[in-house]
Amino acid sequence: MASLLTDPLFETCGRGPPPIKDYYHFFVTKSEIIWRWWKISPRMVYRHTKPGEVKESLSDFLEDIDLQREVRVVFGDHVLEFTMALCEGRYNYLDRLSDSLLLRIINFLELEDVDLLGQTSRKFQQLCGSEEFWEQAMRRHCCSISDEVVSLAKEIGWRTVFFTNKLHLQKLLSHEVLGLPAIKIVSEILK
Template structure:
């Protein structure tokens, strides 16, 4: 698992709290903690101040209460606790996995679990709601996805394809084919294909989940 860790393990930058205008950069690597700062001031005496840097080992940082208080003051206590955990060897391996690998793992979860996972962090919310996830979900549950279904997914989204019954998809594809063959005015067909999809809930009931379309 250690090979999954990237270097640096964590880094963050930002300006100090008012009235402090200095800029700070905090980095945790696999072996060191690096604290950098740039003094920002209108005073003439500070005009030629050079950037500062403090580099410590993980253990030295855990013993350095002064640096810990500075990190907490600038970036907050949550960041301090997280970086201390990193220095103690408590790694969050999921944060270091690629999106493509996480998507493959997520696709083995039940839909209810996917919904709960999407509420744990911003990254998982984006992954669980992404087109890549729903396309993989459709293709994983089907032996073959027809060209017509893939084309329709570009218009309405793979999530809508997943939650739409086989019969309804057949009707939509047939209607879509007719629209290409015989173009009509908006007055004759006021609803587009995309408008025929009602916003689905994330978790479908068991009966509806058995009606997925795989191949037309």
């Protein structure tokens, strides 16, 4: 399974914490880590300082406490922990799956579990809150969906329609037939 992974396994870059203005680039492949830095300083002493680079094997990085400390200071504990896991061969395969495949998997979960999954990472938060997911959930939980409900969902969102009870939904649909904006009515209902 690990052979399916593509390089880089992880890559990030950014500035150091204040007052440091140096720029850092951290790159993890299947065989090594690469740590690059560019000294950025208003002082004349550092004007002609060249960029630096350290390349280490994954096993060497696990033993290099100084480089680990630098990664922690610049990018935080979460990046260091993730990198250590990669160096030990513990890969997160879920993050590497396509969004369409993840949506298919998420659709098998209960709604409470979808909410919890959405709290685990930014990617899952976006997927679990996406219109595509809520449209699939609506189609899965309802026997049939009328064209009026589809047009209403396009206007106010599938998630809102999913959690709106049937009485309020009928009220929204009747207002839409009369030409009244459904968004105003939804905001009144949700108050």
